[in-house]
Amino acid sequence: MLRFILTRLGMAIPTLLIVALTVFLLVRLIPGDPASLMLGDMASQSSLAALRAQLGLDRPIPVQFVIWIGQILKGDFGHSIATGQPVLGLVIDRFETSATIVVIGVFLASVVAVPAGLIAAWRQNSAIDLLFVGTATVLLSIPSFWLGLLLLLLFGLKLQWLPVVGYVSFSTSPVMASVYLIMPVATLVLHESGVLVRMARASALEVLRLDYVTHARAKGLSEGAVLRRHVFRNSFGPTWTLIGLVLGNLLAGIAVVETVFTIPGIGRLLVDSIFARDYPVIQGCMLFIAFVYVLINLVVDLFYPLFDPKVAQA
């Protein structure tokens, strides 16, 4: 078990390094020198040269990369060109907002979708199965930003039950925060449960065909016990991995939902800084999201042996 954990941790380090290298090179490819972007058109040659020296832009690219990594490891992600704020603080602040929505959304989606998938598989080809799979396929085909827009149109504008746009943080007012969160979270729950139902169903179907399920039934176990103890435990693995992937992908894809509901999250921060060519913020957001993505997958893998002890021994 310890060896499994260490191997998995060791695998994450080169990945993170290459992720950092990619983000670094990507921003170097952006047309325009960061120094001239920061100082504007009116800057003199000497002040440009001074800033370049200060930022290390006059050194060779590999040296710049090493300096940059060193700063990142110290927690210095640089400062925003547009506002002058430290990037790390800005990114973490916005990330909290996005993470709240994404984590609640994916949690609720899993709670709904996993049992639904199990039931659909258990009654394969019945009316219930057809209903669940059909609904899931339709839900996963609806883009989250349109689903959000429809909810907004119905509950915000027509029925006027919920506030249309904006965000209140939990620390300001937990009640208001929950009210503002209902629609964005509902959007994610509806969309993601479509993906998860199909996965849970497909892996449950594979397990239901196996001999030990027949055996468990022959022993006289109730259907509920067979599903819970044998089918669920043995089929949850792939769904668990998918939950991790969905969580990570949402952190990157959340920008569209944040746009619909005007929520100041990390996705919107990234898109706005792409418009503003605020390269330290672009770099910070990308690195941070990719880092969290790798971390989530790591945690998912480390918990995997809980559902499937075979993995740890392999």
Add this chain to the structure above:
Amino acid sequence: MRLPSLNTVLGATIVSLIVGAGLVAMVWTPYDPLKLDFLARLAPPSAHHLLGTDEFGRDVLSRLMRAATTSVWISILTVCASILAGTALGLVTGYMRGWTDRILMMFNDALLAFPGILLALGLLSVVGANMYGIILALGLAYTPLVTRVVRGAVLSLKEKEFIEASRVLGNSESFTMVRHVLPNCIAPLIVLATSMFGWVLLAESALSFLGLGVPPPAPTWGNMLAESRTYISQAAWLGIFPGLCISLALLGINLLGDALRDRLDPHMRGL
């Protein structure tokens, strides 16, 4: 002969409708999708304008049709580009092994550690938001996945007897690769390409919605939805029809993908 499944029929019908609309729009649309008509601003759906008009009096149906052309075209080019690049890389790395393979795959796996849309956003900040920028960014973002899939197929095929037989017969490595290995990678590639078509279409719409897609005034489903937000309380149809188009297109592709997977992937057969 087995009857085609409901998935196949429904999926194929929807996809051909969308592609058909896109093709027709290349030569004919009811109105000029870019023509402004300030007398008919925000007109609700009627006999004149079947799906209404937008804030500039442009015909929504015509814009949706033209947007289908753009989306389908971008999706096809992107999928082709990343399938070609990924297949070439996958064949080479699967065959060569050694240090080149290890280093290439290390980079490939690290790129897979980025969510696709994040990599595309990063690349878009470099190449700029326009049609070819999007194709390049999305194509590059999805190539590592294709490489992984092809490499996996090549690695398992290499051990099969018929590949060995081809070598024993004296065929060159490159002949064996193109003649025997490649055709056996086609089935997983078709399944992957179908899903990718859906992902790219969704990603392109999402980028357009964020303002990072094909620049206006050219219509895309995504930027029509984005523009509709301002007028949604007076003109709900502006926010409904473009989203319906994206959802239908994705539904069609997903159904078709399921049907193809049932046929081509023996592991999933009967599930």
